[in-house]
Each structure stands twice: as structure tokens, then as C-alpha cells.
Amino acid sequence: MHSPSELLKKIEKAITEIQYPAHPASLYEPISYIMGLGGKRIRPTMLLMSTELFQGDLESAIPAALAIETFHNFTLIHDDIMDNAPLRRGQQTVHEKWGDNTAILSGDVMMVEANKHLTKVDISVLRPALDTFNATAQGVCEGQQLDMEFETREDVSIDEYINMIRLKTAVLLGGAMKLGAIVANAAEGDAERIYEFGENLGIAFQLQDDILDVYGDPEKFGKQVGGDIISDKKTFLRLKLQQLALPSHAAHLSAQANNSNTADKIKQVTYLYDQYQVKEQATEIMQEYLENAFRAMEQIDLPEHRKTELINVANLLMNREY
Template sequence: MTPANFIEALHQEIHQTRYGQYPAELYDPIRYIMNLGGKRLRPLMTLMAAYLYTDDWQKALKPAVAVEVFHNFTLMHDDIMDQAPLRRGQPTVHEKWNHNIAILSGDVMLVNAYELLLAVETPHLKRVLARFNRTAAEVCEGQQWDMNFETRWDVTEAEYLEMIKLKTSVLLGFALELGGIIGGADETNATRLREGGIDMGIGFQLKDDLLDVYGDPAKFGKQVGGDIIANKKTFLLIEALQQATGTIKDELIGWLSRTEFDKQEKVQAVTAIYDQLGIREITESRINKYFAEGFANFEQLEANSTRKEMLLAFTHQLVERES
């Protein structure tokens, strides 16, 4: 088995999953967003985690798709809240249809996720549903914190890290834990999978923050400096606001306060401030800390060594990505 085998099986399962038919306006948007692609990282990790503990990893396919459906449900609603025009280079659901349809289709996606989770075998079902409910609530909590931060300039590093943990990382942790539970992992190993996934997820988000400023435009896949232009409160900006003093802080606040500016000039000026304050090095250190903690959890897994090595090797590839 290789990750490619899991990816192929996952794509086939997603393709053949049925969400409903009529009214078309309710179900067409679901098929639309699910066909936009994406990395499918979370359901893939569910399958790989299941394979650690069972040869019958295919029984994790429908639950893995449940994770992806839930993830896309959150994206559909997030896009409404962010008034985002594009998702993966295509019009968002609320732009292609309208806000009300996007809200209602998202609601049905959440129902679909529960239906897919019912494929979990009875001995594990109650435990999985309880963990999913907690995770789903945490994702909503993280989104609310993120929206709260939009009007605050006193967001601390600890608050930001907790926000990204809830908004993005706990779902990766659940995806791995889900696979472990389905495969037959005991409580200790299922917890290691979850905690490892959460640590890796935080590291990935911090790396996204870093690449938005320091990434190679040819590899990053989107505009470098977009967070700076939008005054988005990333780890780098929060750290810079805490570290800066005197004229450097005045200059940074000045750029954040301007309503009219040359985008390239602002990106260059704020990046230069980050350079002066050593923000890149601080961020890289924190990224490495979370990745190290994630790998430590995975290394401690009591599982088939060859299969565990595949999970570790695949995760290392994700860590080294630049897009």
C-alpha cells in the first residue's frame, strides 16, 4: 500500500457518494463544492491511520468522506462570512447561487456528514459521534474567535494559537483519531493520533502564515503578501506588534492605519519591519516546535512499523511543502 492507493480509493468514494437529488438548488451546490478538489488531506489521514491497525482499511472510507464533507461545509459557510468571491479558483457557492442557498446547502452537508459517519461499526459509533460533536463545536468556536479578532488589536500570541488550534487543527486531529478508532487502536494510541494531528495542524497554519510573507510566488499558489495587504492578524503580525517599540512600532501602526496605499510598497515596508524584528526566525522556531511535537506523538504509536513509517514519511512530505 502507498498513499496513492488511498487517494485513488478516496476519490472513487467521493465520486460515488450521493447527497440527495431534489430540489436541485439544495443539492447541486454540494456536488459543486465537493468537485472543486482540494488536497483531501484530512480524509486521507483517516485512511492511513486506520491502516495502521487493520488490513480492512476500506471500512474507514465512508467515515473519511464524512470528514471531507464536514470540512467543505465549514468552507461554504466561512466563504459567506468572509464574503469571499472565489474558492480554489472558482466562484464560491454564495456567488454562483446566493447566500440563502449556500446556508441551506451547508446545513444539509452537516446532516450528510452524520449519515456517512453511521458507517462506523456499532462498538465504536457512540465514541466517534461524541468526538465528532466536540470537534465540530470547537471548529465553530475557532471561527467565532477569528471573527472577534477582526476588531481587536490586542490579540495575544496565546489567543491566536488557541484560535488556529480550534478553527483548523482539531479537525485534522479528529481525522487521524477517527481512523485509529475504526482500525481498532486503543485509547492511548487514538489519543496520540489526535494530539499529533493537532500539533501538525498548528504547524501547518503557522507555515501558511510564514509563506504568505516569505514564500516563493511560483510555488505558494496565491499572492505573496496578501495577509499584509489585508491587515490580517497572523502570527507574524501579532508577534511584530508585541515586539516593536519606538519608531519601528510607529511605522508599523502607520502602515496598518492607512486606507490608501501602494500594495507592493506596503508589503515591502512591513516585511522589512518583520526582518528588523526577527519575526521570520521566531515563527520558524514555533513551527519547528509544533512539528517536532507532532512527530513525537506519531513516533510513540504502537503500530506496525512499516505502516507507521509510511505515515511518518507522508507527513514529512507535507511539512516540507511550499504551497
């Protein structure tokens, strides 16, 4: 079996070999641009790891890996437009560089390109591969819509929030791993279990992201700590606080929406989180989803040594420091 770093090199090489049409250049240049910005490539790497787990042919899984990575970057282009984000991976976002209209069209074409990649998998698995990819893509779009709706709702429940992050974030990891299993001709039950592994890991990862946004080391986290508090984002921590807070504390939390002093706002909301031990409760739920992931992996009837690399990667993903 290959190491994750070896698989990443294969993915990067495959990305550089993609030939997009030359005309109109303004449509395809943004695609080459965002695909070339790098990133961790976690999803295509774990797709290939899933293929190797079930002893499938690695090269036959490359088109599926490219489909997943192309789709993921398509969502980033459109997400950046919706968020009016100026930077992506430290560089100008596509809409900042080429304008909103071109960014929308380039993103649309990326969805087509993703499907073109996927149709290169073996014909014997094409139907289940397409079904899995389409269900995954639809779920991600549903999750993004729910996330936007939550911005204007004051009655979002924790269950609704978990479902939103499942759709927006976790189904793409689960779908990628299931695609890897399908290409490897894994048994249907095993393909479902590796999906459960990826989906539960994705939920745990996002819950950890919520925690790190408040309690993380900014140098190690890679993002501004307290960003979710500044933007009044409805994370697990905030929703749990709203569920537990006494009326006086709930009123104080609501009042922070008008606090223009960002440093003080972070301090005030974090104080409330500490009072209700919200971090500890979020960590407990995160661990439950991580255990669900490992339980799904245990149910796959393969020698334990074949699962080791994937388990190590999962632990590495979840070993970000606070």
C-alpha cells in the same frame, strides 16, 4: 499498506458514488458542485492512513472519511460567505453561483450529510466516533468565531492566536486521524496520541502558512504573497512584531493600515519583520510543534516501519518552499 495516492483514489471514487436526493435540485446541486471541485483531500486521506496504521479494515473507514470531507467542505461554503470570496479552487464559490441563502442552506444540509455518513461506521465504535466528530466540528466553529473576533481586537496575544489556529485548522486533522484510529479499534491511548500527532502537525502547518504568506514563492505557494499583510491579518508574525517593536516601529506598523499602495505596504511591513527576525522566531515555534507531533507518533507502540508513510506525508506537507 496503501500509498497516499491510492487512498486518494478510493476517496475520490467514494465521493462520486454519493447519491444526493434529486429534489429540490437547487439545494443539492451546490453540494455536488463543491464536493466535486477536488482539492488535496488531506484530512480523509490521513484518516484512512490512520486506520491502516492500526491495521483496521480500510473499507469500514470510508464512511468516516466521507464525513470528514463533507464537513470540511461545509465549512468552506460558510467561510466563503463570511469572507465574501469570489473563488474557491479556481472556480466560482457556491454563494456566488447560487446566492447566499441557498449557500447557507446547502451548507447546513452538508452537516446533516456528514452525520449520515458517520452513522455507517460499525455500531461497536459509533459512540466514540460521534463524540470525536462532534467535538471536532464544535472546535472548528469556535476557532472560526475567534478568528472573526480577532479582526476587531488590538490586544490579541500569541497564546490566543495559537489556540485559535488549533481550533480552526488543527483539530480537524487531529480529529480525522483519531476517527481513523477509532474505526480500527485502536487502544484509547493510541487514539489520543494519533490525535496529538495530527493536531500538532496542523498547528505547525498553519504557522508555516503564516511564514509563506510573506516569504513564499508565489508560484509554489499557490496564493498571493503578502495577502495577510494587505488585509492586516493578525498572524503569528504580526503579533510577534507588535510584541517586540520599539514605539517608533510600532507606530510605523500601525500607520500601514492606511497605506493604499499594496506593494509598498508589503515592503514596509516585511522590512519590520526582517528587523526583528520575526521569520526566524516563527520558524522556531513551528519546529517545536512539528517535534511535538513526531514525539506523539514515537509514543505509539507499533513497529517503526508501520509509521513511515505517515511520517513521510507529514514531512511532505511541511516541505513547502519559501
